[in-house]
Amino acid sequence: xxxxxxxxxxxxxxxxxxxxxxxxxxxxxxxxxxxxxxxxxxxxxxxxxxxxxxxxxxxxxxxxxxxxxxxxxxxxxxxxxxxxxxxxxxxxxxxxxxxxxxxxxxxxxxxxxxxxxxxxxxxxxxxxxxxxxxxxxxxxxxxxxxxxxxxxxxxxxxxxxxxxxxxxxxxxxxxxxxxxxxxxxxxxxxxxxxxxxxxxxxxxxxx
Amino acid sequence: xxxxxxxxxxxxxxxxxxxxxxxxxxxxxxxxxxxxxxxxxxxxxxxxxxxxxxxxxxxxxxxxxxxxxxxxxxxxxxxxxxxxxxxxxxxxxxxxxxxxxxxxxxxxxxxxxxxxxxxxxxxxxxxxxxxxxxxxxxxxxxxxxxxxxxxxxxxxxxxxxxxxxxxxxxxxxxxxxxxxxxxxxxxxxxxxxxxxxxxxxxxxxxx
DNA sequence: GCTCCGCTCCCTCTTAAGATAGAGACCCCA
DNA sequence: TGGGGTCTCTATCTTAAGAGGGAGCGGAGC
Numbered sequence: 001x002x003x004x005x006x007x008x009x010x011x012x013x014x015x016x017x018x019x020x021x022x023x024x025x026x027x028x029x030x031x032x033x034x035x036x037x038x039x040x041x042x043x044x045x046x047x048x049x050x051x052x053x054x055x056x057x058x059x060x061x062x063x064x065x066x067x068x069x070x071x072x073x074x075x076x077x078x079x080x081x082x083x084x085x086x087x088x089x090x091x092x093x094x095x096x097x098x099x100x101x102x103x104x105x106x107x108x109x110x111x112x113x114x115x116x117x118x119x120x121x122x123x124x125x126x127x128x129x130x131x132x133x134x135x136x137x138x139x140x141x142x143x144x145x146x147x148x149x150x151x152x153x154x155x156x157x158x159x160x161x162x163x164x165x166x167x168x169x170x171x172x173x174x175x176x177x178x179x180x181x182x183x184x185x186x187x188x189x190x191x192x193x194x195x196x197x198x199x200x201x202x203x204x205x206x207x
Numbered sequence: 208x209x210x211x212x213x214x215x216x217x218x219x220x221x222x223x224x225x226x227x228x229x230x231x232x233x234x235x236x237x238x239x240x241x242x243x244x245x246x247x248x249x250x251x252x253x254x255x256x257x258x259x260x261x262x263x264x265x266x267x268x269x270x271x272x273x274x275x276x277x278x279x280x281x282x283x284x285x286x287x288x289x290x291x292x293x294x295x296x297x298x299x300x301x302x303x304x305x306x307x308x309x310x311x312x313x314x315x316x317x318x319x320x321x322x323x324x325x326x327x328x329x330x331x332x333x334x335x336x337x338x339x340x341x342x343x344x345x346x347x348x349x350x351x352x353x354x355x356x357x358x359x360x361x362x363x364x365x366x367x368x369x370x371x372x373x374x375x376x377x378x379x380x381x382x383x384x385x386x387x388x389x390x391x392x393x394x395x396x397x398x399x400x401x402x403x404x405x406x407x408x409x410x411x412x413x414x
Numbered sequence: 415g416c417t418c419c420g421c422t423c424c425c426t427c428t429t430a431a432g433a434t435a436g437a438g439a440c441c442c443c444a
Numbered sequence: 445t446g447g448g449g450t451c452t453c454t455a456t457c458t459t460a461a462g463a464g465g466g467a468g469c470g471g472a473g474c
Contacts, residue, residue, distance in 0.1 A: 013293075013314045015321070019226025086220075086293075107220045114222070146420060159401020161460070175422055181462070191430085192461075193400045194366020200414050207407045207414075353450060368430070382452055388432070398460085399431075 005030035005122045008049055010042035010068070011057040011084075016107070020055060023111055030118060039063025043071050046079070052122045056101075058085035058092050069096045080121045084114075088131060090203035094139060103127035143186040145204065152179040157196045157205050212237035212329045215256055217249035217275070218264040218291075223314070227262060230318055237325060246270025250278050253286070260329045263308075265292035265299050276303050287328045291321075295338060297410030301346060310334035350393045352411065359386040364403045364412050 007024055009032055011017050021032045033049050036042040038061040046054055054072065058065035065083060072079050082103040083096050093104055102121045105114060106129060113129065120127035128136070145153065155165045166176040180192060187202075189195035199205045214231055216239055218224050228239045240256050243249040245268040253261055261279065265272035272290060279286050289310040290303050300311055309328040312321060313336060320336065327334040335343070352360065362372045373383040387399060394409075396402035406412045 013223075013226075014316070014318050015226040015230070015314055016220075016222055017226070018229050018318070019220075019222040019224070022225050022229040023222070107222055109221070111221050111225070148421065156400065157404060159396060159398050159404045161398065163460085171421085172423060174424065177462075178422075181464095184462080189366060190462090191366050191368065193363065193403060196400060196403065197364060197366045197414060207404060355451065370430085378451085379453065381454065384432075385452080388434095391432080397432090 002029065004028075005053060005118065006033045006049065006051040007031065007118065008034045008036065008042070008045050008051040008054045010036040010039070010045075010054065010060065012037055012060045013057075016057070020114070023114065024118070027115060030115075030122075037061075039065075039068045042068050043075075046072050047075060050076070053080045053082060053118055055082045055084055055118065058083060058087070058090065058096070064092070066092050066095050066099070069099050069101050073100050078124075080124060082117055082121045082127070087203060088135060089201050092203060093132065094136060097128070097136070104132050105129055106131065139202075142202075145183065145186055149179055149183050149186070150204065152176065153183055153195070153199055154205055156180065156183070156192050157199065157207060209236065211235075212260060212325065213240045213256065213258040214238065214325065215241045215243065215249070215252050215258040215261045217243040217246070217252075217261065217267065219244055219267050220264075223264070227321070230321065231325070234322060237322075237329075244268075246272070246275045249275050250282075253279050254282060257283070260287045260289060260325055262289045262291055262325065265290060265294070265297065265303070271299070273299050273302050273306070276306050276308050280307050285331075287331060289324055289328045289334070294410060295342060296408050299410060300339065301343060304335070304343070311339050312336055313338065346409075352390065352393055356386055356390050356393070357411070359383065360390055360402070360406055361412055363387065363390070363399050364406065364414060 007030055009017050009020050017035045021035065024030050024032050033051055034045040036045050040062045042056065056065055056068060065085070069081055072081060081101040082105065083093065083101050084105045084107060086107045088106055097104060102124070103117050103126060105117050109129060117127040151169065152165055155168060160168070162176045162180060163173050166173040169176070183195055184190070184192070187195045187198045189198050200207060214237055216224050216227050224242045228242065231237050231239050240258055241252040243252045247269045249263065249267070263272050263275060272292070276288055279288060288308040289312065290300065290308050291312045291314060293314045295313055304311060309331070310324050310333060312324050316336060324334040358376065359372055362375060369383045369387060370380050373380040376383070390402055391397070391399070394402050394405045396405050407414060
């Protein structure tokens with residue numbers, strides 16, 4: 001008999017952890033060895049248990065999914081991480097995947113798909129649901145924002161004026177305008193408010 | 208021996224349903240009799256099973272939580288509904304509660320609290336987590352938007368200009384401005400973009 | 415070396431947004 | 445019948461936002 005796939009779960013909702021745990025433990029070929037409720041705990045439990053697969057929610061307290069992926073891959077570059085989240089328009093997905101997460105799933109995925117994904121990832125085979133793959137391709141074509149533009153966008157989304165943004169970033173109002181204009185162009189928006197709507201839909205910002 | 212509390216679950220995530228079901232079925236005094244994955248199904252299953260308690264996610268495909276609460280209470284005014292959702296800034300909560308939902312919980316609630324809530328609601332006792340109760344009190348003090356203002360706000364959030372909003376609502380631009388101004392005042396925002404941020408935080412709009 | 419790009423700053427100009435104030439029509443309710 | 449609230453429209457005024465340019469400077473890569 002093969003050894004079981006050892007799984008660590010990380011999700012801030014006890015209900016979701018219970019659901020996943022029940023699902024996994026019913027299978028003959030896998031078992032849950034630990035559960036984490038936030039990002040820091042997730043990293044600690046990874047180090048302690050060195051599981052075959054880590055199932056990770058993107059949105060978590062203390063340290064979000066992206067940071068956890070980064071840290072875990074520092075600890076073990078061959079770690080097999082399966083991202084699982086609610087949102088499908090999320091920029092963070094791409095960051096995780098390009099950083100080396102092996103798979104990505106939406107929380108509304110059927111049971112069978114979740115188990116299939118865990119098995120795939122445990123064997124070091126990438127798994128990405130088709131819906132996500134399609135989004136990824138769409139995203140490729142679109143221009144990406146620079147770091148500075150993302151900072152500005154964040155402030156714009158909070159409703160700050162150009163003058164206010166300039167003050168907070170220690171630049172002139174004119175420069176703030178330049179950034180805002182670049183953002184509008186890249187996001188194909190007419191006004192800052194539309195830019196916020198578009199950015200939110202794409203998961204560039206989290207309100 | 209008392210009869211078990213009969214529970215119907217409605218949530219669009221299979222994982223969450225599994226988690227709740229496992230949790231409930233482990234208890235001696237309750238059992239899950241049906242599970243729904245969307246709003247329409249939730250209503251159908253309520254009618255068929257007439258459960259003692261219905262656990263309901265607010266965000267669901269086809270028909271959202273608010274509409275389900277409304278319909279179920281039409282069918283049975285004494286229905287015991289427990290709302291369960293991820294978001295805590297949500298206007299919909301108050302609509303549900305004021306419409307007659309018996310309880311409200313956040314999804315990150317610990318297991319014990321969830322079970323306590325189900326038992327309370329089954330005995331027709333209201334249950335609201337303290338975090339939500341606090342929010343409810345806060346909200347009471349704040350001015351509420353009129354129907355028209357909500358329509359305008361929705362368009363503002365999409366990034367529409369006053370002129371565009373006026374065209375869509377068949378009013379003049381001046382009137383659109385009047386509405387926007389009223390929104391800014393009520394939400395205590397300086398600009399339309401900030402108004403969108405505030406509205407989103409309060410759950411007045413869903414982007 | 416050079417070029418590309420991100421970041422910064424500057425200018426002008428037009429238009430949209432927001433502040434302020436006043437007013438008529440409607441409907442519901444006391 | 446007389447408010448009170450909603451929705452509508454009017455007008456004027458100030459300021460912020462956005463369009464359209466150009467330009468210097470630093471770092472990364474060819």
